[in-house]
Amino acid sequence: MLRQWLSVLRPHGRIALISDGASAWYSGMLPGLLAGRYRPEQCRVPLSPLCASAGVELIQGEIVGIDPNSNSLRFADGRVCSATWLSLNVGSKPQPLPGDFRELELVPVKPFEGLVCAWRTWQKLPMPLAILGGGAAGVELALALAPQVPELTLISSGEILAGHPPGLRARAIRCLASANVKLIEGSTVDTVYGDALLCGSQIVWRGKRLILATGATPLPWLKEGTLAQDGRGFVAITPTFQSVSHQHILAVGDCASLPDCPRNGVYAVRQGPILARNLAAALEGRQLSKFVPQPHALALLADGKGGALMSWAAISAEGRFFGWWKDRLDQSFIHKLTIR
Template sequence: MKHLLLLGGGHAHVEVLRQIGANPLPGWRVTLLTREAQSPYSGMLPGVMAGLYRPEQALIDMAALCARCGVALLLDRATGIDPQRRLVRRAAGGDIAWDLLSIDTGATPETDRTPGAAEHALPLKPIDALLPRLGALAACRSIAVVGGGAAGFEVALALHRRAAVTLVAGGSGLLPGFPTKLRQRAARALAARGVALREGQDVVEVTAGRLHFAAGPPLEAEALVWATGAAAAPWLAETGLARDEKGFLRLDACLRAVGHDAIFAAGDVVSFPGGLPKAGVFAVRQGPVLAANLRAVAMGVAPRPHVPQRDYLRLLSLSDGRALGTRNGFVFGGRWVWWLKDRIDRRFMARYQR
């Protein structure tokens, strides 16, 4: 039998697993290689931190999912890919041969750009490493969250009932890329809940319990949470696969690695044509297309292009039973928006937890 190897248990791959379970690939065996026994759903992480969800509600049991889908599971970490010999190297030793490969390993924290961040700050990702440390985080009296994007905003609000929180949005400001009206409402939401907002300057250095800026006094806090952009895993540089200037895998329109018809990828590990942002919604949307294209290639059929939507629904939890949202330039908020976000998140998880 030929071998389909799924590398990583990200949002796109859990959909691939589900579809293989519903309609197995004749003549193929399938293996999932992932370091996460419990795959976290990033959309529910702020809710877990705020106490709105139990941790297990935001986790997918990969052993149970693979067993239901007839897929072999290897709990290990990939350390390299040899595209010519069609091998994946494992941290535990031993290579795995494949005929068709799909990569959905996510990204790593962007801590290397700021001196001291890797040593003294707690990164949001990988989420499975963050969850066990939430108890210690809850005991802190002051917390600084670095990163003014959606993740930093939601996490700052999720933690504000536990401690005095400062959101450091940096030079890009609060929620760059979002409509102006939503950014204004978000700033008011922070102020109304007592979350301090510091904008205008990026952090230039991190020391124990302290953030330093090019000008002005440092910011002290018992805990420093790093919620800035994502970085590519260093081991991708040794694969010989085409990458962009930031190190992410370059894909064609069919989600294939450029120059390799037997290697597909999705999620935060990739650089998709058009410069899609690193958002979970795109990995979720890529899942069905990835599953269809892997099946097509396995059956000797040409894959089809993935056409991302131009605009998408963006929902931001305020961690108090309310949320803000935007789509197609419209901005809205309230309890019904939280209800919508909660419904979407629970429905997504129910597909893979049951």
């Protein structure tokens, strides 16, 4: 969205970007970073120069509460910030796992800063590792990390890559096998006891280190107020990105819920230009545009060796060409947002 305002004059008025970090990590390059193919600075966008160039104030801080009736946000350090229009783009976090974590180190995939930090420490003394969650993120992380640990287990409650074409799933299973990843499908881990992951009373895995890639759940503070939610607690929005209950609050990306719009980075990025247009229209009192999700999106999953698995609609393929293509797309995304 900010990129749009680099080329088109931003609307009048005071506009601020609130972020809990000084830069925004790009998830598409995270598996490559952990595989040792990128440096951290290649995978994140520094926000300060981007905001300065777009004429937007940067406010750093962690939001912990929202009052939708006064359009105000509460920060962890006690500050409160209110605005005529709010746009929520705070992403999601993996589904938490209940239990006792005294004997097991558990690291969620998000926030990325925490995962990158934990991985740096773990790398100094490699040990068997489990990844919980067999979606695209879990599969890519398993392929990136398997060559660097003595044993890697990928655990999925259902089949891995559910919702993706069967061809992509078959390719991923072959790739995981050739990387010596132990795959456990159909096991819903519901608790942790000591060093064991349990499905009911059955032990699924024992070890010391676990990465949680259990799919998107909403940030807890979004569920507290009177902002309309879907059944899972994501912000319910209309096709103009406005909250169905509070029209001065917009939401996009993982934190929002729009029928027929999957929750992944491709759709979040596609929403950016419409969000920029709609915020300008909102500030200038014009009509907001509707976002129509594209029916299919290209999926490119890094195979951990420089290649990638690809799917689009029902088609799938793999190889080094797709790895090269993914690198080009990822690096050009970061390049367009990095202001020197």
